[in-house]
Amino acid sequence: MEKRVAVLPGDGIGPEVMAEAVRVLEVVGRRFNHTFHTEYGLIGGAAIDEKNNPLPKETIELCESSDAILLGAVGGPKWDQNPSELRPEKGLLAIRKHFDLFANLRPVAAVPSLIHASPLKEEIVKEVDMLIVRELTGGLYFGKPSRHTDQSAVDTLVYTREEIERIVDKGFELARLRKGKVTSVDKANVLESSKLWRKIVEEKKVDYPDIEVEHQLVDSAAMKLITNPSVFDVIITENMFGDILSDEASVITGSLGLLPSASVRSDGLGLYEPVHGSAPDVAGQGVANPAAAILSVAMMLKYSFGLETEAAAVEKAVNTVFEEGHFTADLAGKDQRALSTKEWTDKIVDELDLQFVSNSIMYSYI
Numbered sequence: 001m002e003k004r005v006a007v008l009p010g011d012g013i014g015p016e017v018m019a020e021a022v023r024v025l026e027v028v029g030r031r032f033n034h035t036f037h038t039e040y041g042l043i044g045g046a047a048i049d050e051k052n053n054p055l056p057k058e059t060i061e062l063c064e065s066s067d068a069i070l071l072g073a074v075g076g077p078k079w080d081q082n083p084s085e086l087r088p089e090k091g092l093l094a095i096r097k098h099f100d101l102f103a104n105l106r107p108v109a110a111v112p113s114l115i116h117a118s119p120l121k122e123e124i125v126k127e128v129d130m131l132i133v134r135e136l137t138g139g140l141y142f143g144k145p146s147r148h149t150d151q152s153a154v155d156t157l158v159y160t161r162e163e164i165e166r167i168v169d170k171g172f173e174l175a176r177l178r179k180g181k182v183t184s185v186d187k188a189n190v191l192e193s194s195k196l197w198r199k200i201v202e203e204k205k206v207d208y209p210d211i212e213v214e215h216q217l218v219d220s221a222a223m224k225l226i227t228n229p230s231v232f233d234v235i236i237t238e239n240m241f242g243d244i245l246s247d248e249a250s251v252i253t254g255s256l257g258l259l260p261s262a263s264v265r266s267d268g269l270g271l272y273e274p275v276h277g278s279a280p281d282v283a284g285q286g287v288a289n290p291a292a293a294i295l296s297v298a299m300m301l302k303y304s305f306g307l308e309t310e311a312a313a314v315e316k317a318v319n320t321v322f323e324e325g326h327f328t329a330d331l332a333g334k335d336q337r338a339l340s341t342k343e344w345t346d347k348i349v350d351e352l353d354l355q356f357v358s359n360s361i362m363y364s365y366i
């Protein structure tokens with residue numbers, strides 16, 4: 001197989017974890033006889049510095065001519081005081097919108113060899129295996145008007161029926177491939193947008209009689225995520241709730257540095273990025289956990305290229321390296337030596353070299 005992959009490293013730890021993710025992609029290509037052409041583009045703060053635009057047209061063109069997009073992270077204190085249009089985060093929102101990547105899939109699964117790293121009790125986290133399906137191109141992030149003065153501020157939460165229907169369908173379809181349960185998270189006791197959301201979920205569930213459906217208000221959903229997370233299978237929710245709940249859910253796994261994501265539309269084009277941000281507090285030190293970026297590569301192999309075996313090989317390598325007790329600083333115990341970003345990826349590469357074809361996948365992240 002021959003594919004073109006646009007690589008957008010971005011800011012902070014973005015370039016650090018992307019370099020390792022690309023290294024893993026290259027090993028997969030060599031091992032499984034695929035050619036992945038990687039081409040680099042600017043986004044976020046790096047693009048503002050060079051082009052005065054968080055999403056330059058060259059980057060859009062590069063992505064348009066690619067089969068998939070890999071993204072590191074954007075943002076950082078350097079640009080925090082910039083006007084809204086020159087914030088790195090605008091570039092991220094713009095690329096999601098430009099490509100209509102409305103469905104953001106964020107799998108969260110407990111990993112047996114990482115239970116020690118979660119602040120939650122073992123019996124609470126050990127059965128967790130959920131998928132957060134976050135609506136990504138609507139809601140508060142995109143509604144107009146959106147502005148502030150020193151005296152007042154406005155953001156607008158808009159959802160159309162069509163926008164809700166397509167993400168709800170996506171959630172139901174994904175539940176069919178998993179444990180068959182959908183939890184729709186909203187704030188229907190207050191928000192008009194959530195009332196429509198809930199109505200549409202009720203309408204849609206008739207088309208999916210095999211799926212168990214429940215509604216959960218977002219505030220109590222946030223509580224349940226920590227007290228009883230194994231009750232969730234597929235969570236479908238709107239843009240901002242999904243953003244917040246997925247960072248919260250990362251606590252179950254032990255580190256935000258573990259969660260990958262896929263942002264997809266209906267036709268296969270996808271953008272793959274860690275859930276985490278540019279982590280300015282650890283950027284430049286070579287200590288970031290590249291697992292989320294590497295697992296995002298696995299999601300790309302699976303969802304955009306249909307390469308299930310290759311994706312499984314990457315996941316298996318990640319599991320094995322954890323099982324062997326190799327961790328970056330975010331996951332290492334007090335008496336363990338933490339590996340650097342690069343050292344930890346070296347272990348993944350060694351592992352792929354050793355066992356690149358395997359069907360004995362014990363644990364799936366994606």
Ligand SMILES: NC(=O)c1ccc[n+]([C@@H]2O[C@H](COP(=O)([O-])OP(=O)(O)OC[C@H]3O[C@@H](n4cnc5c(N)ncnc54)[C@H](O)[C@@H]3O)[C@@H](O)[C@H]2O)c1
Pocket residue numbers: 013017072073074075076077089092256257258273274275276277278279280281282287288289290292330
């Ligand atoms: N998708 C994205 O590009 C994205 C996502 C979230 C935040 N951001 C941006 O990132 C910047 C920093 O935001 P923040 O600090 O709130 O969130 P963050 O996700 O960057 O970091 C939160 C905490 O998690 C840690 N962390 C995150 N990823 C890690 C990794 N791979 N390995 C080890 N530790 C990791 C950080 O060190 C930090 O302590 C902001 O500018 C924000 O807008 C970008």
Ligand SMILES: CC(C)[C@H](C(=O)O)[C@@H](O)C(=O)O
Pocket residue numbers: 075089092093243275277
């Ligand atoms: C950086 C920010 C715009 C982004 C979001 O809120 O979508 C991030 O937090 C994420 O989760 O991808």
Ligand SMILES: [Mg+2]
Pocket residue numbers: 243244247275
């Ligand atoms: Mg977020």
